[in-house]
Amino acid sequence: MISIYKVSFKNLLRKRTRTILTIFGIALSAWVLASLLGFNKGYEASLSRDIDNMGFQVLLTAKGCPYEAATLMLKGGTGLRYMREDVVQQVTGEPEVERVTPMLMQVVFDPNKGESGGISAYLGVDPVTFPKMKSFLEFRQGGWFTDPDAMEVVMGYEAAELEQREAGDMLLIPEKEVELKVVGILKRSGTQDDGTIFMPVRTVQTLFNKPGELTGLGIKVKQDADIVAFEEKLYGLPDVQVVSLAQVKQTIMNLVSTARIMVFSIAIIAVLIAMVGVINTILMSVFERFQEIGILKSIGAMPWDIFKLIWIETVILCFMGGVVGTAMAFGLSKITEVLIRNLLPYAPTGSLIQLDARLVIMTMISVLLIGVVSGMYPAWKAARIRPLESIRSEGN
Amino acid sequence: MNENAISAENLTKIYTRGIEQVHAVDHISLDIRAGEFVSVVGPSGSGKTTLINVLGCLDNPTAGILTIDGRAVFTDGRSLSERQLTRIRRELFGYIFQKFYLIPTLTVEENIMLPFTFFRKDGASENVSRLLHLLGIERRKNHLPGQLSGGEMQRVAIARALVNNPRILLADEPTGNLDTARSEEIGQTLTELNQKQGLTIILVTHNPSLAQTAQRTITIHDGKIKK
Ligand SMILES: Nc1ncnc2c1ncn2[C@@H]1O[C@H](COP(=O)(O)OP(=O)(O)OP(=O)(O)O)[C@@H](O)[C@H]1O
Ligand SMILES: [Mg+2]
Numbered sequence A: 001m002i003s004i005y006k007v008s009f010k011n012l013l014r015k016r017t018r019t020i021l022t023i024f025g026i027a028l029s030a031w032v033l034a035s036l037l038g039f040n041k042g043y044e045a046s047l048s049r050d051i052d053n054m055g056f057q058v059l060l061t062a063k064g065c066p067y068e069a070a071t072l073m074l075k076g077g078t079g080l081r082y083m084r085e086d087v088v089q090q091v092t093g094e095p096e097v098e099r100v101t102p103m104l105m106q107v108v109f110d111p112n113k114g115e116s117g118g119i120s121a122y123l124g125v126d127p128v129t130f131p132k133m134k135s136f137l138e139f140r141q142g143g144w145f146t147d148p149d150a151m152e153v154v155m156g157y158e159a160a161e162l163e164q165r166e167a168g169d170m171l172l173i174p175e176k177e178v179e180l181k182v183v184g185i186l187k188r189s190g191t192q193d194d195g196t197i198f199m200p201v202r203t204v205q206t207l208f209n210k211p212g213e214l215t216g217l218g219i220k221v222k223q224d225a226d227i228v229a230f231e232e233k234l235y236g237l238p239d240v241q242v243v244s245l246a247q248v249k250q251t252i253m254n255l256v257s258t259a260r261i262m263v264f265s266i267a268i269i270a271v272l273i274a275m276v277g278v279i280n281t282i283l284m285s286v287f288e289r290f291q292e293i294g295i296l297k298s299i300g301a302m303p304w305d306i307f308k309l310i311w312i313e314t315v316i317l318c319f320m321g322g323v324v325g326t327a328m329a330f331g332l333s334k335i336t337e338v339l340i341r342n343l344l345p346y347a348p349t350g351s352l353i354q355l356d357a358r359l360v361i362m363t364m365i366s367v368l369l370i371g372v373v374s375g376m377y378p379a380w381k382a383a384r385i386r387p388l389e390s391i392r393s394e395g396n
Numbered sequence B: 001m002n003e004n005a006i007s008a009e010n011l012t013k014i015y016t017r018g019i020e021q022v023h024a025v026d027h028i029s030l031d032i033r034a035g036e037f038v039s040v041v042g043p044s045g046s047g048k049t050t051l052i053n054v055l056g057c058l059d060n061p062t063a064g065i066l067t068i069d070g071r072a073v074f075t076d077g078r079s080l081s082e083r084q085l086t087r088i089r090r091e092l093f094g095y096i097f098q099k100f101y102l103i104p105t106l107t108v109e110e111n112i113m114l115p116f117t118f119f120r121k122d123g124a125s126e127n128v129s130r131l132l133h134l135l136g137i138e139r140r141k142n143h144l145p146g147q148l149s150g151g152e153m154q155r156v157a158i159a160r161a162l163v164n165n166p167r168i169l170l171a172d173e174p175t176g177n178l179d180t181a182r183s184e185e186i187g188q189t190l191t192e193l194n195q196k197q198g199l200t201i202i203l204v205t206h207n208p209s210l211a212q213t214a215q216r217t218i219t220i221h222d223g224k225i226k227k
Helices: A004-012 A016-052 A064-073 A087-092 A129-132 A158-165 A201-207 A229-232 A245-290 A289-299 A303-331 A334-345 A357-383 A387-392 B048-055 B082-092 B106-117 B124-134 B150-163 B179-197 B208-212
Strands: A058-062 A097-110 A118-125 A139-142 A151-155 A170-173 A176-188 A199-201 A216-221 A238-244 B004-017 B020-033 B037-041 B063-066 B071-075 B093-096 B166-170 B198-203 B215-222 B224-226
Touching: A004 A158, A004 B106, A016 A245, A016 A303, A016 A334, A016 A357, A016 B082, A064 A199, A064 A201, A087 A097, A087 A216, A097 A201, A118 A229, A118 B224, A129 B224, A139 A170, A151 A158, A158 A176, A199 A201, A201 B179, A229 A238, A238 A245, A245 A289, A245 A303, A245 A334, A245 A357, A245 B048, A289 A387, A289 B093, A303 A357, A357 B208, B004 B048, B020 B048, B020 B198, B020 B224, B037 B048, B037 B179, B037 B208, B048 B166, B071 B082, B082 B093, B106 B124, B106 B150, B124 B150, B124 B179, B150 B166, B150 B179, B179 B198
Parallel strands: A118 A199, A151 A176, B037 B198, B037 B215, B093 B166, B166 B198
Antiparallel strands: A058 A216, A058 A238, A097 A118, A097 A216, A139 A176, A151 A199, A170 A176, B004 B020, B004 B063, B063 B071, B215 B224
16 A cells, blocks of 8 residues: 555655755745744843843933943943942932942953954942842852952953953053952853953042042842832932833844844745745646646546645645754754844844744744645646546647 | 446537537447457547547547446536546546556556555455566566566556456557557457456557457547448
8 A cells, every 4th residue: 555645755756856955945944934933032031131130120320322321231332421429329218229239330442352452341340239239140269359449350251261360360451550359250141241350349430530430320129119110210310311121121122123023024035935936846746747647537536635645745845844944943053143143233142042842843833834835726736637638638 | 237338329529629620529329348348440530539538437528428337427418527427437447548657756566556545446455466467567566667668667557557446448559659569468468358357448559450359349430430
């Protein structure tokens, strides 16, 4: 007994190159699809993690454009703005506040960094409040500085790697010609803390000659407090900008949705191209087998049998394309990630594409659906071939 | 089976080509008894293929009455549904043609079993090895059609047509692509099938000696039976 599946499968082996090319076309669209779905998931997860790892829910910065503030905070970029230190007292008194931590960011160009020099980011933090707020940070070596005027630094994992420092080593600050002692090195956290060099905020103020100035104030709100109402209150403060991390997340997600729509359009186009490719391939093979299909009918195949035969061929093609495509999505996820990163306004640290079993199933279902839909027309065409027509077209 | 496997009365098939009408089959009446071996001859374009296609329910006649095994299939322009026709075709008929139409990616044995994918008569499974043996293609059963000679391919096509135990075998120039020796072999095979199994055979051929192997020869001229 020979099953209809076997007949379908063997039909696909007739024109191998064509079959392989079609499978490859479907695989490409499955790859785009899987990567896109994985991206949606991965991006949001990475972004949430980045933001939760800040340790505070509200950030005060000097007045400026909110987008700038957002990127400044997340990327640690240039164009710093300053606010006065007394804002700490003003905010600490509010009943909703659990804890505040002042921060002073400084960025220095280091000509000895890397091949052509690079940017070093120094973050002045309060030795008392900052470690409490970022209690999830773990040390590979040493620990936090405790003296508010200490000439000491704590290095993020990557910063330490780059500068090749161990706890106990000295670190030279370029331009300032001062050496600070490395007292701690953090474990990798997968956030921007990895690349940061921390020192006491007062030390930064002295070294960089910014007495009484801050670039940011992180505020941790009490658990049951009404954050929205609290933010409203903060808007009353002069010369400061209130950055709600919930809003920042929303803003970035909005920016990203544009990129997402683009990627999504690419995916839809890829799917359409794959569908057209499948329909074309199957239709061609139906026309080539015109007489043969007529003969199948004369040996007892009902129209539905022929429909199934062609339909199964299409679904097999798509299934194989789906398998290859999801394998590509896994195998090439690093490359896909680089491609997508270039399209995004802001890319969080960590992996942007998260692939899992559910996603594989979703991709496979979509691809099989492509097969089911695009197989219908050729299958219907084939089912309508009458046994006689095939004998006629013999040309005798 | 009825005494008459096929019975036709004033069967007519008219093709319209533009304003011209071609009476490919013109008021033909004939009876073919169960177990009979009939050959159909006539010049090219005389209507042989059209006649046997209509008799084999592959084509609808324009007019006339066609009865297969006592069942009315066509009665003056009214025919059974396509579904019912398919059922009659697969239960009663086996067809072979000048071209063999084997599936190139399936082996000889798989090609012969192919009809089972769609329909299988009780006990038909045993036919495969019997036909392989009877048609002398046993040693070829695992080969692909591309590896066979023309005569062997036609025998595979015959085996495929017979695997579901049809009552009537319709053969339209089955030896048209074969040389004289292969043609004679096919002729002998058909005679054997007719004599040993009582298979009803209608054979269209241009080959006079092959036509003579049949018990009766019908000559067609311009769509009519020539007495
Ligand atoms: N589909 C068609 N449309 C119009 N005319 C047709 C069609 N099929 C056959 N004919 C015509 O009907 C007549 C009979 O054709 P048919 O094929 O039955 O002849 P034949 O005896 O089988 O010829 P041959 O020996 O060459 O196979 C011819 O004049 C042919 O041109
Ligand atoms: Mg003919």
